[in-house]
Amino acid sequence: MKNFRIEAAILAIGLLLLGVFIEKGFSTFAERDRSVSVKGLAEMEVPANKVTWPLVYKSLGNDLGALYDEIKRSNQTIIQFLKEKGLDEKEISVNAPEIIDLKAERYGNTQAENYRYNVTTVITVTSEKVDLVRGLISEQGELLKRGIAITSGEYRYNVQYEYTDLNKIKPQMIEEATKNAREAAKKFAKDSDSELGKIRHANQGQFSINDRDANTPYIKKVRVVTTVDYSLNN
Structure with missing residues (x-):
């Protein structure tokens, strides 16, 4: 009768290694998929031109x-x-x-x-x-x-x-909104015992221009909300 001890041992080691690799793969996938999505607001008052x-x-x-x-x-x-x-x-x-x-x-x-x-x-x-x-x-x-x-x-x-000079203030407002979004993401990462990683995706958002109030229509409030996705690291 043929002895299957060696084959069984090899099979057992192979299954063990396969389990380790699968566990490591799932862990890596989970780490890669950890992220936080935050919004950043920027507002500015400008005179109508x-x-x-x-x-x-x-x-x-x-x-x-x-x-x-x-x-x-x-x-x-x-x-x-x-x-x-x-x-x-x-x-x-x-x-x-x-x-x-x-x-x-x-x-x-x-x-x-x-x-x-x-x-x-x-x-x-x-x-x-x-x-x-x-x-x-x-x-x-x-x-x-x-x-x-x-x-x-x-x-x-x-x-x-x-107000027709939106392009002049767009870069400044987007920078401010992105900065505010990052501050919110850093706070989230700290509270979850993580480190903030790189930006995965960013959406500039729509600019809106409205009267500051009903009594001063010649002063406009410009507003933008950006959405930024950051990765989270252990």
């Missing part, structure tokens, strides 16, 4: 020809006012007037209307001279002395402030 200011006035009348002449004079008066205050002609645009025939209105009370035509005219200022325009907005009552009443309150014609 572009403003769009619609100046709106209305005209009433029964004769379109006379209304045309009146609107032309009023436009010239407003443009002259804006130029006197420091704006350039290229920063001023005159929109086509919006005419409503009150007698043609289906639900209008035509018997009570004293005028047939209601004309809305908009002159739009688009400028990077934000501080200058803000001052002019508070001085627009001066146009009353020149016979023009600027209307306000229509949601379509609100003053809009923008």
Whole structure:
């Protein structure tokens, strides 16, 4: 009868070594898969560098020809006012007037209307001279002395402030957000008795630009949240 002691011993040693390698492999895989995902926030307040200011006035009348002449004079008066205050002609645009025939209105009370035509005219200022325009907005009552009443309150014609130099501050904000993310990751690693490793994956996140608050729309809050995955080492 053949003796299988040597073969059995070899098989036992092979199984033992296989078990050691498998255990070591699982351990290495687990170590490699240990990571932490953190978010880093960066915020910055910046002044708006572009403003769009619609100046709106209305005209009433029964004769379109006379209304045309009146609107032309009023436009010239407003443009002259804006130029006197420091704006350039290229920063001023005159929109086509919006005419409503009150007698043609289906639900209008035509018997009570004293005028047939209601004309809305908009002159739009688009400028990077934000501080200058803000001052002019508070001085627009001066146009009353020149016979023009600027209307306000229509949601379509609100003053809009923008910040257009995002690319100038992006690197600084991303650096700050990444730094804040790393600080959070280091704290996590310390609490878990680990050492922080290299970045495995990073997502810059979306930048958002909003008004700081309802009372100061000319000051913008820029915000970005980055997501960073770090490996963890024993």
